[in-house]
Amino acid sequence: MARKPPRKPRARPEAAAPFGKAGAARKKPAASSKKAAERPRNAPTPRRDEDARPAFSDKPAATASSPLPPRLAPKGPQKVTGRWPVMLETKGWSDYELLDMGDGEKLERYGTYVIRRPEAQAMGARRLDASRWEGADAAFTGDVEEEGPGRWRFARELPETWPMTMGAARFHGRFMSFRHVGVFPEQIAHWDWTRERIQAAKRPAGRPLKVLNLFGYTGLASLLAANAGAEVTHVDASKKAIGWARENQNLSGMDDLPIRWICDDAMKFIAREERRGNKYDGIILDPPKYGRGPKGEVWDLFRDLPAMLDVVRALLSEEAAFVILSIYAIRASFLSNHELMMDVMHDKPGTVESGELVIRETGSAARALSTSLFSRWSAS
Numbered sequence: 001m002a003r004k005p006p007r008k009p010r011a012r013p014e015a016a017a018p019f020g021k022a023g024a025a026r027k028k029p030a031a032s033s034k035k036a037a038e039r040p041r042n043a044p045t046p047r048r049d050e051d052a053r054p055a056f057s058d059k060p061a062a063t064a065s066s067p068l069p070p071r072l073a074p075k076g077p078q079k080v081t082g083r084w085p086v087m088l089e090t091k092g093w094s095d096y097e098l099l100d101m102g103d104g105e106k107l108e109r110y111g112t113y114v115i116r117r118p119e120a121q122a123m124g125a126r127r128l129d130a131s132r133w134e135g136a137d138a139a140f141t142g143d144v145e146e147e148g149p150g151r152w153r154f155a156r157e158l159p160e161t162w163p164m165t166m167g168a169a170r171f172h173g174r175f176m177s178f179r180h181v182g183v184f185p186e187q188i189a190h191w192d193w194t195r196e197r198i199q200a201a202k203r204p205a206g207r208p209l210k211v212l213n214l215f216g217y218t219g220l221a222s223l224l225a226a227n228a229g230a231e232v233t234h235v236d237a238s239k240k241a242i243g244w245a246r247e248n249q250n251l252s253g254m255d256d257l258p259i260r261w262i263c264d265d266a267m268k269f270i271a272r273e274e275r276r277g278n279k280y281d282g283i284i285l286d287p288p289k290y291g292r293g294p295k296g297e298v299w300d301l302f303r304d305l306p307a308m309l310d311v312v313r314a315l316l317s318e319e320a321a322f323v324i325l326s327i328y329a330i331r332a333s334f335l336s337n338h339e340l341m342m343d344v345m346h347d348k349p350g351t352v353e354s355g356e357l358v359i360r361e362t363g364s365a366a367r368a369l370s371t372s373l374f375s376r377w378s379a380s
Helices: 132-136 185-201 220-227 241-250 265-277 301-314 333-343
Strands: 080-090 096-102 107-112 115-119 138-142 149-154 161-166 168-173 210-214 230-235 259-263 282-287 290-292 298-300 322-327 350-360 368-378
Touching: 080 333, 096 132, 107 132, 107 210, 115 220, 115 322, 161 185, 168 220, 168 241, 185 220, 185 282, 185 322, 185 368, 210 220, 210 265, 220 230, 220 241, 220 259, 220 282, 230 241, 230 265, 241 259, 265 301, 282 301, 298 301, 301 322, 322 333, 333 350, 333 368
Parallel strands: 080 350, 115 138, 210 230, 210 282, 230 259, 282 322
Antiparallel strands: 096 107, 107 115, 138 149, 161 168, 290 298, 322 368, 350 368
């Protein structure tokens, strides 16, 4: 989607393609043996559209014949400070544990079910007895790549959904075709941090803190932010994901909370919000690596993320409290993300910290598993 000429101090690439939660990367749907509401999660497993295809399927995300214009360096004094590396660690809670990992797989407990899935970062040796692994209630088999399709193998007949709890939120787990179950446990580190900033944020009397959640998936970040006192706009291009999120809202008893559920392409939505002059006090975004929007828009994280962050920066209010960027393209660099966020937020006082999201095993001598990268800015 061609954009108007950029405003100073930064230039936005006009060739950047719009994309919503529909693309391929983090969740790419396919029929599941459980007929669950599907939507893959990690780039080409996007938390996006049920009809999405990876960007590389038939159209390249970028070619030599479609070069992007150079980005302009920020102008003016840099006000933001940076801190890295930061490791945000999750040790689990009553409904989640990382039980073991190794040999390219991880063994986890979600609610009452033990689940076995591929995990490229689990490069060490397993510590639990083989019988624990073989006794898993469900195991994902198929393509070892995060964006690759596969299938679930069940030890016995299991329900299509099962209930779980995370703080004040209640939600349904589902076995999805791209190895995901509807929650990414490492994100609890961001959810707790977001709650603290929402509750501590200073804003004009009588105006609720406004939070925008792009690529919102099953809605846990939106529910917890609204429960902390924010007015939330949740955007996702998958109708099934929106339906799942609203289901979780009802299950949590949060139907009266101020959440707008928007089914739309994320880039198109924020472009309209910028034209309308709408502002937000906090923005959460978790884009895929590759993906397609509902109308075939091609998204490439490395090419298009800078343009998206430019618009995100323009949407921040004068009283903005935070921005969170999570990236599940684990082969990328948190340092690259850090420098990009420092560039975008250069004139906004506060701190950008960047690093990795990590899950810690249970038990003694527990090891840490890196799951994703992040950069986040805080005004305080």
